[in-house]
Amino acid sequence: MFTPRLAVFDMDGTLLDSVPDLAACSRELLEICHLPPLTDAEVRTMIGNGVPTLVQRVLDAGHKKLKAITSQPYVLPFTKAEAVQKFMELYTPRATRLSRLFPGTQQALEQLKSAGWLLAVCTNKPEVAAQRILDNFGLTSLFAAIGGGDSFAAHKPDPAHLLGTIKQAGGEVSRSVMIGDMPPDCGAATGAGVRFVFAAWGYGSSALAAQADAQAGSMMDIPSVLPVLLPA
Structure with a gap:
């Protein structure tokens, strides 16, 4: 299948x-x-x-x-x-009074969805807060799963958090990519055996790029970076 x-x-x-x-x-x-x-x-x-x-x-x-x-x-x-x-x-x-989506986020997510990708969130933020944020920005329907920091027994960098999110989304490890900006994202991906894309626009140090399978300069680059890393 x-x-x-x-x-x-x-x-x-x-x-x-x-x-x-x-x-x-x-x-x-x-x-x-x-x-x-x-x-x-x-x-x-x-x-x-x-x-x-x-x-x-x-x-x-x-x-x-x-x-x-x-x-x-x-x-x-x-x-x-x-x-x-x-x-x-x-x-x-x-949670969204002053915070904003990074430029190109909604367009990138919709483009991936249209291309047949499943989408999920794996965040150390509590699930209720993550859900509310996605609801407020009208993005909830794009995601197959939202794995919050309290959704499972473990959270990033423990790979169990990412693995649980992948399972919840109906995905497979071999056909999954983690996109993040911080060491816990990279650690979870590495431990789970999942490819990792460094989000260079985020809060993490640029040194993390050396540990990533690929990097992207902005959310707008993600729809072109992911297919190279994980072809159909």
């Missing part, structure tokens, strides 16, 4: 420029915790390993800034788990 080719996309830094909203919510959380704010550029370096890691990095950076200006002891007003919950309460309703 013929299985269509499957393109699996990371979300933050690949489909979506999410820094503006993630940074704004990080600053709101820091304010609640009575910690100094972070810039968009600072938060950008913390994205890619899921919300719990992002929140931990944000709180650590805020605490470090506080220690630089006062010697007073500091105690977080709630647990780390509660901080993550608070962040999601701030972020989920406003």
Whole structure:
């Protein structure tokens, strides 16, 4: 039985420029915790390993800034788990208030879909947030599966996350490609035995290109890069 080719996309830094909203919510959380704010550029370096890691990095950076200006002891007003919950309460309703799709994203996805590709998302962002973002941009119907960071027992860079997303989408490993911008994307693809395309327009270091099977300069290049890497 013929299985269509499957393109699996990371979300933050690949489909979506999410820094503006993630940074704004990080600053709101820091304010609640009575910690100094972070810039968009600072938060950008913390994205890619899921919300719990992002929140931990944000709180650590805020605490470090506080220690630089006062010697007073500091105690977080709630647990780390509660901080993550608070962040999601701030972020989920406003995930697309300032964030935008990268140029050419919708056109590229529609072009791939028209060419017979299956499409999926594999993101460390919680599934409910990823689903809401795709709904808000009118993209949900293009995707056969949305594998969030909490959709399976593991998340990127664990290959089980990507493998679960591929299975959910009805794809096959040998006919799948992962497109992403960060080491967790590359790590999941390598561990799963899936070809990896480095999204050079995203948040990751250009050094990651050396570990990729191919790279693309923009989402608009993806429809031409993928068929070369994985012919019909």
